[in-house]
Amino acid sequence: MVTRTHELSDADVDAIFHALADRTRRDIVARVIEREQSVSALAERYAMSFAAVQKHVAVLQKAALVRKERDGRQQIVHAELERLRRAQQLLDRYEQLWRHRVDRIASILDEEGP
Structure with a gap:
């Protein structure tokens, strides 16, 4: 369900x-x-196979958090900053919701008094 085109x-x-x-x-x-990095450079940093790192990158691609571009024989991974900003905005909305709920609970407790 999409509520607005930018969401x-x-x-x-x-x-x-x-x-x-x-x-x-x-x-x-x-x-x-x-900084952008090749899949090979990323794979060097983890105690797992190159194929496993490729699978992790594929999951991130499917979520549109990163994109891969071919540069010769290498696949360079780039962050999708706009998508990450949208994810951050979503988390910010959840934070606002919970802060409002906590404030409301505090208000109710203050009204009840000792």
């Missing part, structure tokens, strides 16, 4: 949360935000 669909949100649920994928996102 994420439910499927988008599911894909983003799924992608970021894994610590290796979160680390990959952090690394490519800092």
Whole structure:
């Protein structure tokens, strides 16, 4: 369900949360935000196979958090900053919701008094 054109669909949100649920994928996102990297360079940093790192990158691609571009024989991974901003905005809305709820609970408790 899409509520506005600039917001994420439910499927988008599911894909983003799924992608970021894994610590290796979160680390990959952090690394490519800092600077684009080849899949090979990323794979050197983890105690797993090149194919496993490729699979992590594919999950991040499916969530549109990163994109790959071929540069000769290498595949360079880039962060999709706009998509990451949208994910951050979603998390900000959740934070606002919970802050409002906490404030409301505090208000109710203050009304009841001792």
